[in-house]
Amino acid sequence: MPSQARVLLGERARPHPVGVPEGRCRAIADANRGGRREEGEVVVIAYVTFVPKARDDLFDQQFSWPAWLLNARAATAVPGQQMIPLEYSPLTVSTWTRNLHHDSVYPLVPGHEIAGVVTEVGSDVMDFKLGDHVAVGTYINSCRDCDNCNSLLENHCSNFVFTFNGVDTDGTVTKGGYSSHIVVHERYCYKIPDGYPLEKAAPLACAGITVYTPMIRHNMNQPGKSLGVIGLGGLGHMAVKFGKAFGLNVTVLSTSESKRDEAINLLGADNFVVSSDKNQMESLKNSLDFIVDTASGDHPFDPYLALLKVRGVMALVGFPGEIRVHPASLNLGARTLSGSVVGGTKDTQEMINFCAVNKIYPNVEVIKIDYINEALERLVNRDVKYRFVIDIESSFK
Ligand SMILES: NC(=O)C1=CN([C@@H]2O[C@H](COP(=O)(O)OP(=O)(O)OC[C@H]3O[C@@H](n4cnc5c(N)ncnc54)[C@H](OP(=O)(O)O)[C@@H]3O)[C@@H](O)[C@H]2O)C=CC1
Numbered sequence: 001m002p003s004q005a006r007v008l009l010g011e012r013a014r015p016h017p018v019g020v021p022e023g024r025c026r027a028i029a030d031a032n033r034g035g036r037r038e039e040g041e042v043v044v045i046a047y048v049t050f051v052p053k054a055r056d057d058l059f060d061q062q063f064s065w066p067a068w069l070l071n072a073r074a075a076t077a078v079p080g081q082q083m084i085p086l087e088y089s090p091l092t093v094s095t096w097t098r099n100l101h102h103d104s105v106y107p108l109v110p111g112h113e114i115a116g117v118v119t120e121v122g123s124d125v126m127d128f129k130l131g132d133h134v135a136v137g138t139y140i141n142s143c144r145d146c147d148n149c150n151s152l153l154e155n156h157c158s159n160f161v162f163t164f165n166g167v168d169t170d171g172t173v174t175k176g177g178y179s180s181h182i183v184v185h186e187r188y189c190y191k192i193p194d195g196y197p198l199e200k201a202a203p204l205a206c207a208g209i210t211v212y213t214p215m216i217r218h219n220m221n222q223p224g225k226s227l228g229v230i231g232l233g234g235l236g237h238m239a240v241k242f243g244k245a246f247g248l249n250v251t252v253l254s255t256s257e258s259k260r261d262e263a264i265n266l267l268g269a270d271n272f273v274v275s276s277d278k279n280q281m282e283s284l285k286n287s288l289d290f291i292v293d294t295a296s297g298d299h300p301f302d303p304y305l306a307l308l309k310v311r312g313v314m315a316l317v318g319f320p321g322e323i324r325v326h327p328a329s330l331n332l333g334a335r336t337l338s339g340s341v342v343g344g345t346k347d348t349q350e351m352i353n354f355c356a357v358n359k360i361y362p363n364v365e366v367i368k369i370d371y372i373n374e375a376l377e378r379l380v381n382r383d384v385k386y387r388f389v390i391d392i393e394s395s396f397k
Pocket residue numbers: 051053094095206207210230231232233234235236253254255256259294295296297298299316317318319320340341342382386
């Protein structure tokens with residue numbers, strides 16, 4: 001019988017040692033709970049991303065920065081246990097953190113792009129050992145019995161458990177990576193190859209796999225094909241990197257003229273189009289094999305679908321409020337509008353290995369915890385290239 005996976009975070013809440021301005025956050029005393037381990041689980045303490053998208057929600061009375069500050073502190077204070085200190089934690093606050101689904105359970109500890117070092121392994125763990133560098137992504141459990149799980153497409157298991165704000169098989173609400181450590185079944189843990197910078201690894205576990213999956217599924221790893229990337233953010237910049245590594249002709253479709261130079265000269269995109277410029281969009285019509293739509297906000301779909309060749313595919317990975325498409329945008333040219341969500345465990349490990357071999361690294365800005373409010377401000381203003389990563393360990397030194 002497979003052992004049950006759990007994600008369990010910091011042991012005890014303590015007064016946090018880092019000053020955070022009054023009114024910006026509120027401490028949660030009961031955010032943590034005792035850690036338990038079972039066979040088959042590894043303990044990971046890590047770096048986590050931070051990507052808030054709506055400022056007000058971040059200061060929601062029950063969403064609390066100190067929740068994870070406290071967790072991070074507690075990690076170093078638990079005696080007698082080998083654990084992985086949380087080192088970097090990219091800031092990502094997504095739909096759940098914002099309670100857009102109205103299902104958030106508080107206190108809420110986010111963080112679903114996690115990278116760290118294994119400090120403890122359960123007796124049944126086969127593939128990991130102490131000291132391994134590992135990542136944990138969007139989900140930490142699934143039924144392990146359905147067709148999707150048996151195909152290692154656990155991301156489509158109807159019982160998959162989100163890394164935070166999910167209800168695990170034992171009824172507990174999961175807490176994410178803004179924490180001292182995470183205990184996770186090895187199935188949902190990915191090996192980071194030797195030499196891969198740990199502080200850059202966390203975004204692979206969500207941003208990376210989310211764009212890699214539809215690109216592979218739609219055979220966009222064939223050199224010479226043309227790729228459009230809507231939205232140059234955490235996901236979009238990874239799509240550009242994968243596109244170039246696959247030998248594609250990459251066009252960035254952005255709302256921000258200010259990103260042109262970076263897209264072309266740093267990320268290596270072949271073309272950059274401001275989506276509000278009708279002439280630029282017109283010149284691209286019927287030219288793209290595939291588009292990956294990473295835009296986080298509402299936007300029209302018809303102008304982008306018009307850029308696809310006959311039988312071209314646009315894969316939606318972002319979560320706009322709604323999709324409105326004129327039927328002719330799909331019927332004429334037999335175009336497809338598809339969707340995708342993160343990726344399975346096999347594909348995730350494959351993607352990480354691909355990144356290591358091809359030296360594909362997410363662009364991150366490593367920050368300490370006391371920079372959190374400035375980071376928030378900059379995130380709101382889309383001023384980050386392309387993930388803030390919190391160096392938790394150093395923040396407490
Ligand atoms: N399907 C899945 O499995 C997953 C989905 N997501 C979703 O993907 C989306 C992107 O995430 P992430 O990359 O981290 O977010 P970021 O905030 O890092 O980037 C999103 C980018 O979208 C563009 N954008 C924002 N608003 C609009 C708008 N109204 N119209 C057009 N473009 C817009 C901007 O790029 P620019 O300035 O270039 O226009 C922005 O930089 C989010 O909706 C997120 O929830 C995230 C992870 C997994």
